[in-house]
Amino acid sequence: MKDILEEIVARKRQEVAALKQATPLHELVARVEPMLDEPVPSMSQALKASTTGIIAEFKRKSPSRGWIHAQARVQDVAPLYEQHGAAALSILTDEHYFGGRDEYIALARRQGVKLPILYKNFVIDEYQLVQARLCGASAVLLIAACLSIDTCASLLAKAHDLGLEVLLEMHDERDLDYAALEPDMCGINNRNLGTFVTDVHNSFAMAARLPAQAVKVSESGIGSPATVRRLRAAGYDGFLVGEQLMKQSNPGQALQQFIDAL
């Protein structure tokens, strides 16, 4: 079986090339420049300050699950996530595999959402960083498994130039070198993006291998408040929860129940 991450990244390269053809980078940069003085809410600080640490995700579908919640509207869900105690939001913007769009972040902002928002995509090119800033994101995900360490370092610096923070996603010990880049937040993905095998124990195994001072985020497969409590005890500051909320008919209300039980 072809590794799904490889397939996603190959397609992403084509998508970005087509976008650049339609609107060259310098045009996008000209659009973002007037915005660069506007303050961006800090996701790392929000996680440190939050009592819940929950990063509530808006994800309508995924390659591992297919459609999770096709009808969900970000205009409805994002304000409820904020109201019900999320520390930050994560919004999928990849369309083909995850049913997302950049516009979903813009729509959340238009509904008045003030929380930090993570631009959740497979970022391989600075073009996407500018897109992230333009739609109202506060932070971007960079995935160690799809970037060389040099490319990752360069994207991290460019994200900072745009006022964006970086959540650097690692999965296993082969990725740990990337933590030396000192991202704003270190994520441990419990899901192997090549095989989709998801196991929260991965976060427990990796916790002690991350730099002590790093803001630590556990990602994927978090299904219960009890798991969050155990992850917090293991040193995590943030907990990225998608499917568990999105598979409910009312994800915002599901978050409230989840947080009440923390």
Ligand SMILES: O=P(O)(O)OC[C@@H](O)[C@@H](O)c1c[nH]c2ccccc12
């Ligand atoms: O739906 P879950 O199992 O709660 O997982 C959320 C989030 O961690 C997951 O969506 C994710 C983690 N890293 C990614 C990279 C790309 C796309 C999606 C992801």
